[in-house]
Amino acid sequence: xxxxxxxxxxxxxxxxxxxxxxxxxxxxxxxxxxxxxxxxxxxxxxxxxxxxxxxxxxxxxxxxxxxxxxxxxxxxxxxxxxxxxxxxxxxxxxxxxxxxxxxxxxxxxxxxxxxxxxxxxxxxxxxxxxxxxxxxxxxxxxxxxxxxxxxxxxxxxxxxxxxxxxxxxxxxxxxxxxxxxxxxxxxxxxxxxxxxxxxxxxxxxx
Amino acid sequence: xxxxxxxxxxxxxxxxxxxxxxxxxxxxxxxxxxxxxxxxxxxxxxxxxxxxxxxxxxxxxxxxxxxxxxxxxxxxxxxxxxxxxxxxxxxxxxxxxxxxxxxxxxxxxxxxxxxxxxxxxxxxxxxxxxxxxxxxxxxxxxxxxxxxxxxxxxxxxxxxxxxxxxxxxxxxxxxxxxxxxxxxxxxxxxxxxxxxxxxxxxxxxx
Numbered sequence: 145x146x147x148x149x150x151x152x153x154x155x156x157x158x159x160x161x162x163x164x165x166x167x168x169x170x171x172x173x174x175x176x177x178x179x180x181x182x183x184x185x186x187x188x189x190x191x192x193x194x195x196x197x198x199x200x201x202x203x204x205x206x207x208x209x210x211x212x213x214x215x216x217x218x219x220x221x222x223x224x225x226x227x228x229x230x231x232x233x234x235x236x237x238x239x240x241x242x243x244x245x246x247x248x249x250x251x252x253x254x255x256x257x258x259x260x261x262x263x264x265x266x267x268x269x270x271x272x273x274x275x276x277x278x279x280x281x282x283x284x285x286x287x288x289x290x291x292x293x294x295x296x297x298x299x300x301x302x303x304x305x306x307x308x309x310x311x312x313x314x315x316x317x318x319x320x321x322x323x324x325x326x327x328x329x330x331x332x333x334x335x336x337x338x339x340x341x342x343x344x345x346x347x348x349x350x
Numbered sequence: 351x352x353x354x355x356x357x358x359x360x361x362x363x364x365x366x367x368x369x370x371x372x373x374x375x376x377x378x379x380x381x382x383x384x385x386x387x388x389x390x391x392x393x394x395x396x397x398x399x400x401x402x403x404x405x406x407x408x409x410x411x412x413x414x415x416x417x418x419x420x421x422x423x424x425x426x427x428x429x430x431x432x433x434x435x436x437x438x439x440x441x442x443x444x445x446x447x448x449x450x451x452x453x454x455x456x457x458x459x460x461x462x463x464x465x466x467x468x469x470x471x472x473x474x475x476x477x478x479x480x481x482x483x484x485x486x487x488x489x490x491x492x493x494x495x496x497x498x499x500x501x502x503x504x505x506x507x508x509x510x511x512x513x514x515x516x517x518x519x520x521x522x523x524x525x526x527x528x529x530x531x532x533x534x535x536x537x538x539x540x541x542x543x544x545x546x547x548x549x550x551x552x553x554x555x556x
Contacts, residue, residue, distance in 0.1 A: 148517050149517065151463065151464075152464045155489075158516045159516050186541070187513065187541065188515065189539065221432075222431045222546070224431065225426075226426075226427075226428045252358075256356070256357050257356040257357065257358075258356060258358045258361070259358075283355075283361075307393065308365055308391065309364070309365040309394065310361045310364045310365050311354050311355065312394070331394075332394035333393070333395065335393065335543050336428070336432070336543060337428065337541050337542060340428070
């Protein structure tokens with residue numbers, strides 16, 4: 145048991161070597177590969193190689209937005225926790241999440257809707273050109289898309305990877321039809337961990 | 351798009367119905383089923399039904415530990431973020447994570463080891479009867495097991511679900527051999543989201 149690798153850089157390097165090897169013949173354009181491999185690194189689930197869809201130039205636009213210091217709005221505290229905030233701060237950006245704000249909780253209870261919807265409305269109002277990262281709640285993504293269609297919000301990037309059985313797949317199919325820069329995992333899979341991994345992958349490419 | 355379910359209780363209820371239906375003939379003892387289903391709810395990944403291993407009476411002991419107000423030590427901020435802290439506080443417990451502490455970062459850098467190892471040492475010193483939750487770093491789990499064998503720590507519960515390609519599977523196989531209450535996901539899969547889901551599943555059973 146004493147012989148295991150304890151150096152974090154060696155662990156990460158070795159992990160990416162294994163992932164690259166096991167992807168075998170599956171190749172991706174360089175920057176897309178970086179995103180896909182970091183998702184697999186986070187989940188140990190190679191099906192993400194098949195379900196990750198990135199719109200034209202989304203990575204380029206994502207890098208520009210992060211370099212410009214745009215703020216990131218997440219739908220969960222978990223996604224927020226997983227994003228490398230020290231790295232983001234170097235570009236001047238912040239990660240924000242309103243899901244636990246007392247006014248959000250109250251409004252959600254009054255209306256019988258998810259706190260994610262109300263938190264998304266608050267984020268949109270604050271920053272219609274922000275980066276929106278949804279790893280958990282399809283309801284947050286549906287609300288965002290509704291407001292995109294209404295012209296209230298024009299995101300720099302949408303990371304749309306909600307997970308689950310009710311609305312997740314449907315919300316992501318809807319996002320694929322919109323003319324915004326997006327990174328999506330089709331179907332049921334995704335998650336706050338996946339969302340954070342994507343943000344970090346983009347930052348590490350800058 | 352307007353017809354999607356917006357009520358959080360309905361979404362969760364419907365999700366668990368779908369999971370139960372798709373598990374089909376796969377049945378589990380009641381409380382183990384609750385844990386397995388909440389992991390699937392979090393990941394949309396049914397392979398967790400095959401790889402989740404729970405030691406005899408671990409759920410009973412986990413509930414006792416939480417009811418007794420034992421503190422929970424996680425290996426990541428993400429796992430910490432995913433645990434329902436309001437619920438935990440009702441029992442008097444807290445979630446703690448030392449991975450970003452300046453003394454931990456400094457020591458890890460000096461020794462060329464992961465911050466997870468150093469943070470685990472700090473947690474063990476503080477509370478040798480705590481609940482230890484490892485969703486990411488095999489190195490944290492290896493350190494915990496080393497100290498269990500040395501008699502320095504006697505955990506109330508170990509949730510051992512590190513994810514990844516270097517050491518994760520091996521660390522979990524090692525844990526299966528120890529005489530401590532454990533909840534494990536064998537192989538490469540796991541994660542901070544899975545770790546938090548397990549803690550929440552146990553709390554929601556109390």
